[in-house]
Amino acid sequence: MSEPTGLPVAVIGAGPVGLAAAAHLTGRGITPLVLEAGPVAGAAVREWGHVRLFSTWGELVDPAAEKLLAPTGWTRPGPGGYPTGAEWAERYLQPLADALGDRVRYGARVTGVARAGRDRVVDSGRAEQPFTVHLATGERVTVRAVIDASGTWATPNPLGADGCPATGEAAAADRLAYRVPDLDDPAVRARYAGKRTAVVGAGASAFTALAALASLARDEPGTHAVWVLRRGIGEGTFGGGEADQLPARGALGLRAKAAVEAGHASSVSGFRTAAVERDGDRLVLVAEDGRRTEPVDQVIVLTGLRPDLSFLSEVRLGLDERLSAPVALAPLIDPNVHSCGTVYPHGVKELAHPEAGVFLAGMKSYGRAPTFLALTGYEQVRSIAAALxxxxxxxxxxxxxxPETGVCGGAGLFDETGAESAGGCCAPAPALVQLGTRPGPPDPDPAVR
Incomplete structure (x- = not known):
């Protein structure tokens, strides 16, 4: 359990996987230095604190972290409950960070990682050099290895179906949101109450938003969601339902289905957005094939997340050209293949890069792939700590x-992932479909049919 160089291991991000990495390193006598850009532990998790996870407490506490917490008098939550993001942060992540003490630094935004004195091109003496981590304050920190567990929360995918911002997306920013709305917040509630809102995406976040807007519609007449899907409608559109190995996720899909069937949401499928246009004080989405939605008041874009690799530009990463995940990991998580399969546990072997000593862990290791579980991240960092x-x-x-988590449609650990599978073995050819019936008179302002 010796630490050959005497230098700490940098862990970027004080989220669930970053803090678990620190706990595993500490347990092996290796000093971690957790660099968190936010002011508290789990800063990103707290931003979706109103959303409930579909992993139970029993699946959200890392064993090494629990061991570190035990002497502090921490009480582990009962294993069966499903916490919100806020509860996870307050009852587990912050106590864990507090137990790590001064090994966690807040307000430490990483702007660069490099080999000391060597840019990415230089071979000579490279392997013998430690790493320098550059912070936004101008400080440089010297470390023996880097575990980047900064996640993907800060970089949501844009509205455009080609992966780039849709034409007019920036100009319509005042009417677009990229997160599941917290309708318990009066200001947020007012934004959607009595309004027509387009929800773009087909993952767990879209389900969550549809269910939330349906609940709002029962209290606020005129509230309606237009669900915009890039794929067609099929048996797996709403997830695995009661067959899902993650019951809460299955129930979430069923809630979204109920919202559609009750008439609180209509759907437009096979719609790949190319542009967003103003129509007075409303917005119209325009598809690549020229189709247009009826005007809506707001748009919630839940098309997934992507990793920010900008501060890793001077280290040598081996990333899959599609997913931006480590090359050896990518085939195990590729949504073109695994939307109905199992992602197997993996560790340091699959996470290795040409630059020895640099690791992407947690959500960030999955790049643009949508399916991720906390348990997977905990296993990743256990393996990395052992290797170090x-x-x-x-x-x-x-x-x-x-558990098998590959029911069709793809979904992640956090409801906020909002990822949309790139492929899938259950979806039919794209079609324009209206699901459900609205009680009483027909909707006077229907979506494109």
Whole structure:
């Protein structure tokens, strides 16, 4: 359990996986230095604090973290409950960060990572050099290795179906949101009450938004959602339902389905957005094939997340050209193949890069892939910590059994992932469909049919 260089290991991000990494390193006698851009632990998690996870408490506490917390008098929540993001942060992440003490630094935004004195091109003496981590304050920190667990929350995918911002997206920013709205907030509630809102996306976040808007519609007449899907409607559109190995996720899909069937939401499928245009004080989405939605008041864009790799530009990463995930990991998580399959536990072998000592972990390791579980991240950092300790047997060993999470449609650990599977084995050819019936008179302002 020695620390050969005497230097700490930088862990970028004090979220669930970053803090678990710090706990595993600490347990092996390796000093972590957790660099968190926000003012508190789980800063990103707190931003979606109103959203409930579909992993239970029993699946959200890392074993090494629990061991570190035990002497502090921390009480573990009962294993069966489903916390909100805020509850996860307050009852687990912040106590864990507090237990790590001065090994966690807040307000420490990382702007660059490099080999000391070597840019990405230089080979000579590279492997012998430690890493320098550059902070927004101008400070440089010297470390022996870097675990980037900064996640993908800060970089949501744009509205455009080609992965770039749609024409007019920036100009319409005042009517666009990229997060599941917190309708308990009066200001947010007023934004959507009695309004028509387009929800773009087909993952768990879209389900959450549809269910929330349906609940609002029962209290606020005129509230209606227009669900915009890039794919067609099929049996797997609403997830696995009661067959889902994650019951809360299955229930979420059923709530979204009920919202549609009750007439609180209409759907436009096979619609790949190319532009957003103003129509008076409302917006119209325009598809690549020229189709147009009826005007809406607001648009919620939930088309997934992507990693920010800008501050890693001077280290040598081996990333899949499609997913921006480590090359060896990408085939295991590719949504073109695995939307109905199982993502197996993996560790340091699959997470390795040409630059030895640099690791992407947690959500960030998955790049643009949508399916992720906290347990997967905890297993990743357990393996990385073992490898950094020279315990290669433990690093290679699988110490986790995951539930099958590959029901069609794809979804992630956090409802905020909002990712939309790029493919899928259950979706038919794209079609324009109106789902459900509205009680009483027909909707006077229907979506494009």
């Amino acid at each position: 300790d020279g315990d290669h047997e433990a690093a290679a060993r699988v110490e986790l059994t995951l």
